[in-house]
Amino acid sequence: MDFGRIVTAMITPFHTDGSIDWETTGRLMDYLIEEQQTDSIVVSGTTGESPTLTDEEKIALFKFAVKHAAGRCKIIAGSGSNETAHSIHLTQVAEECGVDGALLVVPYYNKPTQEGIYQHFKVIAEGTKLPIMVYNVPGRTIVSMSVETTLRLAQIPNIVATKECASLDQVTLIASQAPADFRVYSGDDSSALPAVAVGAYGIVSVASHIIGKDIREIIDSYLKGDVAAAYKLHAASLPLFRGLFDLPNPVLVKAALKLKGLPVGGVRLPLVDATETELAALRRILN
Template identity: 65%
Template sequence: MEFGRLITAMVTPFDGDGQINWTAAGEMIDYLIGEQQSDSLVVCGTTGESPTLSDDEKLALFRYAVERAAGRCRIIAGTGSNNTAHSIHLTQLAEEAGVDGILLVAPYYNKPSQEGLYQHFAAIAAATSLPVMLYNVQGRTGVNLSVETTLRLAELPNVAATKDCASLEQLTQIITGAPAGFRVYSGDDSSALPALSVGAYGVVSVASHIVGTKMKRMIEAYVGGQVAEAAELHRECYPVFSGLFNCPHPVPNPVAVKYALTLKGMSVGGVRLPLVEATESEKTFISKLV
């Protein structure tokens, strides 16, 4: 399964009552595929506020995204959790819904050992025929999926990729040791180009909601050997890469990107508690990015 190089972790649009805005969700899918040139969309990831979505909402979003995308891009379902049995159940339902792949975040809060992480991911992968992308983000989960465990999982037949937010050193070690065909994606927009330089395949992005076209050009320029052009595009996009997470101080994703999309005329609504909307000073900062 080819996920492409630019994957957007899509926001979940809400209406004024905090319910899913289906019209806006369809418009967002069209916008990300058409205007921002995403190759794949992650639905119900962190950026999609997965912790506050019910299973019924997630499954409805999976079905809707598959139908709306209509083969124009791949749909990757965020089905990971810190409960292996629940993740298996949701993954199997997502497969029935017709998604193209699965994104599995490392279990958070319960801090499993590396063997526990391996057994968790291996059990879910064994329960589906879909390609699996691992997701390592220690800042959110409290545990690092090590190089050794990632490479061990990469040997499983349908573990196809990893989205890793660890250091460039860890990415380099994974890329160096990975079997042929295993794809490494940066999970950090600011590190996308540096990650490409050591052999990463692409990026799972938040900023691509806003500067996806430039990011696609940056990736294509680098892959095509136009390194100076890629570096210039990286520098042009960098204020957005950084600003969506630090405006001017750290803000939880997707607060900033949702407000930025609103400024672009997209009806994505607010965020669900425990997240809260951007402050007036944060809004002023974000408005200078778009």
């Protein structure tokens, strides 16, 4: 399975009453595919506010995204949680919905050992035929999946990729030691170029909602050997890469989409929308 170089962790549009805005979800997908040139879309990931989505909403998103994409990009279901049995169930349902892959996060809050993390992903993988991207984000899960555990998981046939947010050192070590067909993705926009330089295949991005074409140009320029062009565009993009995370994700990317003329609604509690002062700072970055 080739998820491509640019994977967008898509936000979930909401109406003012907090329900999913399906019409805007379709428009957003069209925009990401046609204008921002994304290769794959993650639905019901952290950026999609998965902690506040019900299972019914997640399943509806899986079905909607598959139907609306109509083969124009890959659809990856955010079907992981900190409960193994629940993750198996949701991943199997996602497979029935026709998604192209699953994104499974390291179990959060439970604080499992490395063996527990390995067994969690192994058992889920055994319960599905979907290609799986594991997701290491210690800033949210507290526990970090080690390089050694990731390399063990890379031996499982349908665990095909990792989204790595721990460090560039981990990206380097995994990319240099994993099987050739196992792909490493950075989960940090500001590390997209450095990660590719040390062996990552691509980026699972939030900023691609706004500058997806630029991120593709950064990666393509580097891969073609035009490092100067890649560096120049990366440096120009860095304020946005960082600025979108001045507040908890996805508060500011939703605000940025509204400022660009694509209102996608606010965020669900316990997240809150940006203040006018915070929006003013975002406008300066976008300008």
